[in-house]
Amino acid sequence: MSSLGYAQRLAWKEDVGGTLGSEEIHFESERVEQLAKELADVIREAGKIDDDDTKKKKKKKTGVIVHTGAGISTAAGIPDFRGPKGIWTLQKAGENLPTSSVPFPLASPTVTHMVLCGLQKAGYIRYVVSCNVDGLHYRSGIPREEVGELHGNCFAERCETCECEYFRDFEMESVGFKYTGRRCRRKECAGKLRDQVLDWDDALPEPELCRAENEAKKAKLALVLGSSLQIVPSGDLPLLTIPDARYKKRKRSSLSSSGGKNKKTVTRKTTGGQLAIVNLQATEKDQFADLVVHAKTDQVMLQVAKYLNIEIPDYVRKDAFGVRYVAHASNEDNEDKRIHLKVQIVSQHFESDHDIPVPWLEDIDVKSIPKWVKVKNLEQETKRVGGLFVCKTFEFMRMFSDFLNDDDDDEEIVFEIKPNARLNSSPTISTTRSSRALQRLLERVTKGEKLTLSSCEESETIDNIETHVVRYQQKR
Structure with a gap:
């Protein structure tokens, strides 16, 4: 808008x-x-x-x-x-x-x-x-x-219960203090959010x-x-x-x-x-x-x-996106058991019931996660709504026995980001982050959670990505 x-x-x-x-x-x-x-x-x-x-x-x-x-x-x-x-x-x-x-x-x-x-x-x-x-x-x-x-502000929504205001990287779809369909993230609140225009x-x-x-x-x-x-x-x-x-x-x-x-x-x-x-x-x-x-x-x-x-x-634009990690196990015995990891890129304001756009992001690739194998032909196409990036899913695999005996829990994930061309940013931005959420997920797996019955899920926000910088000329 x-x-x-x-x-x-x-x-x-x-x-x-x-x-x-x-x-x-x-x-x-x-x-x-x-x-x-x-x-x-x-x-x-x-x-x-x-x-x-x-x-x-x-x-x-x-x-x-x-x-x-x-x-x-x-x-x-x-x-x-x-x-x-x-x-x-x-x-x-x-x-x-x-x-x-x-x-x-x-x-x-x-x-x-x-x-x-x-x-x-x-x-x-x-x-x-x-x-x-x-x-x-x-x-x-x-x-x-x-x-x-x-x-008001086209990018803001406010909780009607606790008055907490959220500033988004996408625009509200309404004006006049209507409900946006999202809820407050503060603990013990979960009040309904309204637009602020x-x-x-x-x-x-x-x-x-x-x-x-x-x-x-x-x-x-x-x-x-x-x-x-x-x-x-x-x-x-x-x-x-x-x-x-x-x-x-x-x-x-x-x-x-x-x-x-x-x-x-x-x-x-x-x-x-x-x-x-x-x-x-x-x-x-x-x-x-x-x-x-x-x-x-x-x-x-x-x-x-x-x-x-x-x-x-200088104007330094910093953006963020959300990452969901979902792990589940295959049905083989422990010796042949494999762990499948689904990595989903979503909005930092992700909510399961809504398609939240990420206007600044054109596309993204998960280049690698150490010790995990990227499963080919299972990568889903980038999902868009109204031409805007919404989500993308990748799948990785690893033998269960490999990380049971692995003392190194410092997992790093490499993202290759393609910002929206209208930002006049670099064509691609590469960022390497130590994934704390992925570490927590694997700790739960190694403690013997029954992955055959239910999957384990963790999420995190990858932030402070410099997508656009403007230096304003000042003549002296």
Whole structure:
């Protein structure tokens, strides 16, 4: 599913509210560079977050609260919604809808995402408030608790019992907090999981909305990146940072441009902060801003990082897959008894009742397991659902007497991985891992479990596989 798929899963709404297809404004590069320098100065003046600020209960406004919209993800190949070629713009015009240039699960964070990660690590950012559902802030390295995902996340599902949230490498197939069919993995819970993407009439998550409001009032600078600020209340949150006198006489109806997301409006007063907006289109909040830059966010934030001497982190994508080991014995006497081992590659989020896709994986081969013989002609074809890898099974064999007398229980398994070509990764990745799960299984076998009556099963996750690395160029 792409952002287009997400939009198609929403309940049909002919009027999505607000303005669609406004003309894009591109400042000349020299002007952008000058404004980026001014923005860097404003961020520097806002200061870094004082760890003792909360303890001392200081009232001084410090740091930056960042508000992000679809415009920061277009460079990742994900269409926006309200731009001249946005999803809702073309939908209203009755034209063919745009397509993503990369599958949603394979999208990489943009320069803007990674500069924000660098700013967050440097201590400038109080909180990131996002209306995006693409999960790229999470992938960039910003801690989940430091991002308020007001409209949800296509890759998240949450337990309705214990509130535990799971971030997946595949997209949810629904929106509107519907049951996904999976259950919580926490001990003594097993509650049902729901998707975490808002539909039109769903209320914003109250804890994250409340924190966004609180951090907005404490911040010295509200920085808007790639958002037209047309959805209420998220579009009004930046106003909490600036002096109330700037806009207190302005009439703001709770129904105006709400798009049905949430009827709550921002009405609390605040003083002393500044507002900066970086967006290709003009917004209604430009009149209240101290700084407005009409340019692509990547162009601006790359310059900001340079002027603030912020190190832009490399994006290193790390993936994982699950392995199931199932052993059973042949019916011969002990002298001729053989142990058959089935090795099944599945999603790290494997559940027996569901076909879970592994979008990043194109194919995989189990090259070898020491002392085991790979059984030819029994390897199953790779199973796919909707073109995505789901599972693959291999079979190995070993004489029972061989490992009964084998003191070396350090079994290593070699995987040859072929990542999805859309990741622009290496054609193949080889990884050798010591299989603890396989060791446990063989220990059970040697203790005399009756394999003729039932099979033994173990599973493990093979993780931290570097499937994609992006280094963001930064001119000095």
